[in-house]
Amino acid sequence: MIGTAQNELKDRLLTFRHGVHPEEFKELSNHQRIERMPFVEEYILPLLQHIGAPSKPLVHKGQRVRRGDMVAEPGSFVSVALHTPVDGTVTDVGLYGHPNGQMLPAIRIKADPFSTQQLDQPPQRQPEELSKAEFIAAIQQAGIVGLGGAAFPAHVKFNIPEDKPCRHLMLNGCECEPFLTCDHRVMVEYAEELIDGTRILQRFVQAEKVSIAIEANKPDAVIALREASSRAGFPMEVVPLKVKYPQGAEKMMISAILGEEVPAGKLPIDVGVLVSNVGTIVALSQYFRQSQPLVERVITVTGTAVRRPANVLVPLGTPMRDLVEFCGGVTEAATRILLGGPMMGIVQKSLDTPVVKGTSGILVLTEREVQDIDTFSCIRCGRCLEACPLFLNPARLGLLARKGLWDDMEDYNALDCFECGSCSYVCPSGIPLVQSIKIGKAMIRERK
């Protein structure tokens, strides 16, 4: 069965123009079933785990909480609620280290050591009974954000303006970052919930067509979802895409499937497309059917320096150190800790920060993969131009950044760059191109 799918996948696969082919490293964890992380002693829940305003705490020190209780409410429209993943006691509301490197307000909860940690929340109203406004409010209360990495509040994205009809609901199961396999495992093991969540969302956004894009290196996910959609009698097109980075970027996925570009400065919905990560959709189903708000997520803990790479269902707020210990700890050779994939992930200085909603992977690498390569002058080979999925001129932008010519950078469309890192990946002279462009973008924005 998997053999046939692989053969089918070898035929002409859809994709976008340009991009790069980094080594995948997925075999470290792509066959590991999702394991449930045991509860640990203490949880740190940062109030800012999404794009937008931080949540407002509803609890005070010493308060008892039950798994699934809301401990912070949305701070504004672009913000979501926050729930405790454990039964326990609030021990502090204060500043704690955040994965983004800052010290930010967080709620500390000491888990109840004798609790069974059963989810015991009142059943939700079924989505079939809800109006669109109620549906949007419900997912904000459920704390659901995009689980692909950016953690943008789902209710904002799903609240489609009346004048912009959604022609096409596209689920994103590309997972083009090397190493990461959490979305892959979710698609294989939560196919039913994924179809159910898609059905719920499709009803509210009135999408005419539903498809799911999966990179062709996950043939088992393609099969699982085709079977699940036919079992459920829910028409959903499963589209295998060519394995190429950054295939999972919204714009690249839309180019691959529709052959259409999202105009600069516009959103996918402006061309009638709504894109959502697969994990987000599963969370949607779990909230309505099992009354479980977003209190846990699947995280890939991997890298050549992790003793036992795994896909783990982790309660939010679990300290990363405990999670990595659960995966056997790290070897002596560990030199770099990342949140997310190796192409766009954020480096960590320690494992003392907690897992948050946007954490898709913890990656611990050794010298071998992260070898800093020597920097030579630009030889103008044009490899970065042929890698950039947005057809920018990274060589030029890098040069302008080094000279501090921010206006010229803007003229060369620096602000369009979404920092996928393909240019730095291919540069034979080892020039930190995307890194310079990030600085340039920050300078351009600051001057505005």
Next chain:
Amino acid sequence: MVDKPKITISTSPFLHDQVTTPRIMWELAYTLVPILMAAVYYFGLSALLVSAASIAGCLVTEYYLGKKGPLGNPLRDGSALVTGLLLALTLPPGFPLWMAFVGGVVAIGMGKLIWGGLGQNVFNPALVGRAFLQAAFPTAITTWEPPDGRYLGLRGTNLAPPFYQGEPVDALSTATPLAEMKFNQEPAALADLLLGNISGSLGETCGLLLILACLYLIARRIINWRIPAGILATVAVFSGIVYLFEPGRYPSPGFMLLAGGLLLGTVYMATDPVSSPLSPRGVWIYSIGIGLLVVLIRIWGGLPEGVMYAILLMNAATPLINRFVRPRVYGY
């Protein structure tokens, strides 16, 4: 001593492609070895000596005047070696060794270092060296000894002492196929042009090897396929049209493609990333420009050969092309 921190901090991406700039240069150098061997096969010891002199000129200049790169020794990125080899391959077998050495010094010194070193030059350094030699020593650089099967005997004025032209050790010298064609309308056999059994510069005679090297370099993505494709297609089409007007008088497209330095220049000099445009569209303009100039100079110009000037002229146009030909950005 401070211990290197165990956990390092930097920003993404953390993976890198295998291809590095030194690797590109060294791989280019390896592909030049068979071409050099063919030159030795046809022109004997002279080919080796001329190459050694030109390479020595490049390496000495780079070593003493070049900036220390990240690898320490400026020679380790391999680019000076490539320049030296390429310059040698554009010289006639009987060329005085001291001139070849001076050519190497000029190629690296004026072709590369005064611009700021690797990646900064506007013109291809090997061609700058050759243009200098052509201007300084017009007789020596246009005196061609034919392949004659001698391996050990030296040719022409190889051993002329510095600052002298030297007396040829043998009086043998012939016209190149391009000159034969231009001035006598006698085209050489295409088979000879392919195999290299003709007089000419060291590396330009064996068309077959150059074609193979070109295919290999394209497959390895060391050179941009658009450049050979653009140049060769333009030369074939343009010279084909001219040929159809008066077949006896003008060279056939096959002859135009194989004779002279076109293949060598196309594969190794026009493709120099430093002096060619960045964007694909710019590269098409550049390569078609070279093709047109080659045919113009060869057929209507005063010289039998025009590849060097065609490439140098388009090198000069490259900054302009880079400025005006911008890739269309996604979503605009």
